[in-house]
Amino acid sequence: MNFAEIKTDFPILKDIIYMDSASTSLTPEPVLNAVLKYYREYNANVGRGVHRLSQIASQKYKDARRKVADFISANEEEVIFTKNTTEAINTVASGLRWKKGDKVVTTLLEHHSNFLPWLRLKSFGVALDIVKPDKNGKFNVSDFEEMIDDKTRLVAVTYISNVLGTITPIEEISAICKKKNALLLVDGAQSVPHIHVDVRNLGCNFLCFSGHKMLGPKGTGILWMKEDFFDRLEPLNFGGGMIDDVSLNSYELTKGYERFEGGTPNIAGVIGFGRAIDYLNKIGMDKIKDHEAKLTERLLEGLLEMKRVEIYGSLNSKERIGIVSFNIKGLNPHDVALMLDEASNIMVRSGHLCCMPLMKYFGLKEGVVRVSLYLYNTEEEVDTFLETVKEIVKC
Amino acid sequence: MLKKFNCLKFNANNFIKSKHEVVEELPLSIFINGRHFVTAMISPQMVREFVIGYLFSEKVIKNIKKIESLQIEKNIAKVIINNPLKVLSVKKLIVSGCGGGSSFLDELKLPKISSNLKIDVSDIFSGLKSFLNSDLHRITGGVHIVGLFHKKAVICISEDLGRHNALDKVIGCGLIKNVDFKTTFVVCTGRISFDMALKCSVASIPIIASRGATTSLAIEIAEKTGLTTVGFVRGRRMNIYTNGKRICRIDTRDR
Numbered sequence: 001m002n003f004a005e006i007k008t009d010f011p012i013l014k015d016i017i018y019m020d021s022a023s024t025s026l027t028p029e030p031v032l033n034a035v036l037k038y039y040r041e042y043n044a045n046v047g048r049g050v051h052r053l054s055q056i057a058s059q060k061y062k063d064a065r066r067k068v069a070d071f072i073s074a075n076e077e078e079v080i081f082t083k084n085t086t087e088a089i090n091t092v093a094s095g096l097r098w099k100k101g102d103k104v105v106t107t108l109l110e111h112h113s114n115f116l117p118w119l120r121l122k123s124f125g126v127a128l129d130i131v132k133p134d135k136n137g138k139f140n141v142s143d144f145e146e147m148i149d150d151k152t153r154l155v156a157v158t159y160i161s162n163v164l165g166t167i168t169p170i171e172e173i174s175a176i177c178k179k180k181n182a183l184l185l186v187d188g189a190q191s192v193p194h195i196h197v198d199v200r201n202l203g204c205n206f207l208c209f210s211g212h213k214m215l216g217p218k219g220t221g222i223l224w225m226k227e228d229f230f231d232r233l234e235p236l237n238f239g240g241g242m243i244d245d246v247s248l249n250s251y252e253l254t255k256g257y258e259r260f261e262g263g264t265p266n267i268a269g270v271i272g273f274g275r276a277i278d279y280l281n282k283i284g285m286d287k288i289k290d291h292e293a294k295l296t297e298r299l300l301e302g303l304l305e306m307k308r309v310e311i312y313g314s315l316n317s318k319e320r321i322g323i324v325s326f327n328i329k330g331l332n333p334h335d336v337a338l339m340l341d342e343a344s345n346i347m348v349r350s351g352h353l354c355c356m357p358l359m360k361y362f363g364l365k366e367g368v369v370r371v372s373l374y375l376y377n378t379e380e381e382v383d384t385f386l387e388t389v390k391e392i393v394k395c
Numbered sequence: 396m397l398k399k400f401n402c403l404k405f406n407a408n409n410f411i412k413s414k415h416e417v418v419e420e421l422p423l424s425i426f427i428n429g430r431h432f433v434t435a436m437i438s439p440q441m442v443r444e445f446v447i448g449y450l451f452s453e454k455v456i457k458n459i460k461k462i463e464s465l466q467i468e469k470n471i472a473k474v475i476i477n478n479p480l481k482v483l484s485v486k487k488l489i490v491s492g493c494g495g496g497s498s499f500l501d502e503l504k505l506p507k508i509s510s511n512l513k514i515d516v517s518d519i520f521s522g523l524k525s526f527l528n529s530d531l532h533r534i535t536g537g538v539h540i541v542g543l544f545h546k547k548a549v550i551c552i553s554e555d556l557g558r559h560n561a562l563d564k565v566i567g568c569g570l571i572k573n574v575d576f577k578t579t580f581v582v583c584t585g586r587i588s589f590d591m592a593l594k595c596s597v598a599s600i601p602i603i604a605s606r607g608a609t610t611s612l613a614i615e616i617a618e619k620t621g622l623t624t625v626g627f628v629r630g631r632r633m634n635i636y637t638n639g640k641r642i643c644r645i646d647t648r649d650r
Contacts, residue, residue: 041478052429059473063464 003291003375006283010376017346017381022162022190022323022372024212027272034275035217038268046267047241047258061267064274068222071277072207073198080223080260081270085189086113087236088208088223089156091260092185093117095233096154100125103151105182107131107139108361109161109168112354114187114208118156127151132361136314137164141172148176154183159191163355163368164313165296165323167191174203189213193374194292194321196285199224215280216273219266230259237262280375288375289321295373295382296322302386308393312368322373325353328393333369336392340369344388346381348372396440396538396554418537418556425472427455432474438538438555441564445555446472448567452594459570505593508621510577510601513641516633518547519604522582523628526552527606539585541565543574543600550574558585559594566598576600580623587613587624596620602641604628609636 007013009028018026038060044053046061062076069076082088094117104118108130118128129152131143148155155177160167170186177184185206191197192207193214199207206229211220225233235242235253239262245252253259280288297317303309308329314320328336337350351367352359359367371385402415421439425432425446432455437445446465450456456476464475526540541561543550550572553564562581569576580602581595587605589612595603596616604625614636617624623638635642 055426055429055473056475059464059466059475062466 004378007376007378009279013376015345017344017377017384019371019373019377019381019385020347020349021193021213021374021377022370023349024218025193025215025374026376027217028215028276028279030279031215031217031272031275035268035272038271045264057267060271060274061265064270064277067274067277071281072192072224073200074224075227077227077256078224080225080257081265082208082221082223082260083219083266084212084221085187085208085210086221088206088221089114089185089187090117091223091236092154092206092208092225092233093121094236097232097234098124098126098153101127101151102153103127103129103149104154104156105129105131105144105147105152106156107133107158107168108358109133109137109164109166110156110158110355110357111162111187111189112356113189114156114158114185115357130357133166135362137161137166137312138314138319139168141169141176144173144176148180148182150180152180152182154185156185156187158187158189159197160194160321160323161313162190162323163325163353163358163370165190165320165325165372166313167195167319167321170202170204178203190321190323193280195289205229211269211273211276215276217266217269217276220269220273223260227256230255230257233260235260235262239263283375291375292322292373292377293317295377295379296320296324298379298382299324299371299373299386302382303389306390306393309389312362322377323370324372325368325370327364327368328389331392333367336369336389339392340385340388343391344384346385346388396438420556421470423470423472425449425474427474427476428478435557435560437557437560440555441553441568442467442472444551444553444564444567444571445560446474446567447570448563448565449560450474450476451570452563452566452597454597459573505616505619506596506599508577508596508599508601510599510621510641512578512580512601513643514546514580514602516642516644518544518580519582519625519628519633519642520631521547522549522580522604523606525549526582527584539583541581541583541585543569543579543581545574545579550579558583559590561585562591562594566594566600569598580604582628583607586610587626589613589616592616592620592622592624596622601638604633609634 010026042053042056044057046058065079066076069079106118129147131147133139157168159170174184184204186204188207188209192209207224209222212218242259242262243251244254303311303326310327312325327333333350337348340346340348349370353370396419397416398419399414399416402413404411404413419439420436422434423437424434461476466473522542522544526542538554538556539558539561540554542552543565551565551568553561555561576599579600581600583605586607587603587609592613593616602623606628609624609626617637621638623641624636626634
């Protein structure tokens with residue numbers, strides 16, 4: 001499939017240039033059709049009924065789980081559907097049985113959703129230690145070595161920063177965690193949609209990511225973990241569809257992933273997410289990565305030529321993906337974002353990007369302007385963006 | 396595919412306690428769009444291929460893309476085809492031989508095979524030879540083998556206790572591999588009954604050759620659909636019953 005051709009699957013792009021995919025991606029027509037088809041043709045709950053519609057819905061729901069599992073080279077039984085990455089991380093943070101004196105290590109690069117769930121544990125007597133990156137967002141792996149000790153129960157890191165686009169050396173951190181017997185949770189919200197992620201090589205215990213950032217419907221997320229953790233984690237929600245037996249005084253949770261999916265799930269969303277994965281697979285994650293890398297290089301080169309523009313994060317395109325944050329000296333990032341929309345119908349994100357600790361560390365009171373690219377962006381769009389920024393810089 | 400069972404062997408005057416290997420049989424229930432469609436007795440290998448091939452040769456699906464979902468759990472195959480609310484039922488037809496076979500026989504709806512395929516007699520001999528040494532066939536004597544070939548190349552070989560099932564399996568395999576059936580031929584061990592001829596015709600496989608016999612109805616159908624039927628392929632002999640123009644001796648000069 002040609003990258004110019006796929007635009008027809010995103011009719012919304014007729015009128016705008018969308019460069020805010022790190023926040024949430026657009027949804028192509030085949031995914032929308034899959035969602036509609038569920039409501040129109042086989043609307044039913046899953047895993048609960050024997051009637052025809054319930055069987056069809058359950059089968060499609062299960063298909064989606066297999067597709068997600070295959071996408072990250074996991075087993076189907078290890079994939080838990082959540083609302084989003086936030087819910088996946090909270091399932092782990094709230095589900096582990098913490099003891100006073102336990103320690104969690106995280107980093108300054110984290111999105112609030114991989115920061116607040118751990119910060120909250122302070123009220124249970126859990127200490128939080130924070131690894132800081134350098135000014136380009138790069139970690140010194142030995143900092144993890146120093147920070148992780150025998151009290152550390154869990155290390156929570158982002159695979160790719162949602163502000164800087166830089167890639168964290170997960171496998172090296174994983175080796176340290178294994179050596180020190182600490183669990184590793186990886187926030188894959190910005191990585192799984194853009195680069196090929198294989199849980200067999202990653203070496204983490206938990207991988208959390210969102211369907212809505214990878215062409216899927218909103219309200220879809222994933223928590224991946226090995227089955228042997230199921231017993232060590234208390235579910236977040238209790239209710240229908242998660243038990244083997246209930247009596248007046250007790251209950252028995254199911255052995256499988258269902259125990260973490262209490263209540264009617266986002267069935268249509270999950271089925272649409274499965275269709276989104278088919279869509280990504282058809283194009284190929286390697287091709288998507290190459291396409292985005294080309295656009296990112298063009299974008300960085302263009303921005304670097306402009307006076308008054310300050311780019312954050314590594315300038316080496318091998319160390320990053322198509323998430324580029326910048327500021328124009330003398331201008332408020334929100335104003336820049338508004339100007340981009342008004343002048344050229346370009347949608348970008350601005351502000352603290354749910355990363356207040358990082359913004360404070362960098363001394364960026366108003367935050368940044370963030371461009372984030374995906375498979376539907378084109379070189380022409382990047383050029384339009386650069387021309388518009390050039391105009392804004394002039395004023 | 397084999398299971399050992401206790402067995403009392405009678406030899407001359409004595410009964411001897413023994414064990415014997417017999418071929419496994421699986422009752423596979425196929426559900427389409429949440430409704431039970433059919434239960435087939437099959438050998439428990441290439442189940443996926445069987446389901447796809449069976450639905451195709453039964454004209455439930457026109458091509459593999461019509462299958463939206465196929466999940467196999469133990470002895471249940473769940474299929475979703477394009478219109479989820481469509482209810483399908485099998486028109487029952489009692490067929491000769493084992494295995495269930497084909498369920499429709501409407502002369503007005505018989506397919507027509509258009510294929511320019513020509514093969515040499517040696518292609519059929521080598522095809523048969525390639526699987527007759529099958530361990531399973533030798534040990535149990537209880538399975539049928541069907542091979543799908545393109546010239547001298549094997550596309551797929553399947554074994555099943557039912558010859559129709561074995562044929563459905565190679566057809567399913569061909570569909571998965573996106574094979575152009577018009578350029579292929581089938582060689583099998585079992586009798587060519589009408590349903591074997593019909594399945595080949597539906598799939599547009601132009602030639603079926605067997606070590607076994609052919610039935611009168613198979614020949615009548617083959618005449619109408621344009622299928623080449625070859626029976627009693629043994630040693631250096633074979634009987635060509637219909638559409639013999641596809642079988643030639645191109646290789647004669649080389650010998």
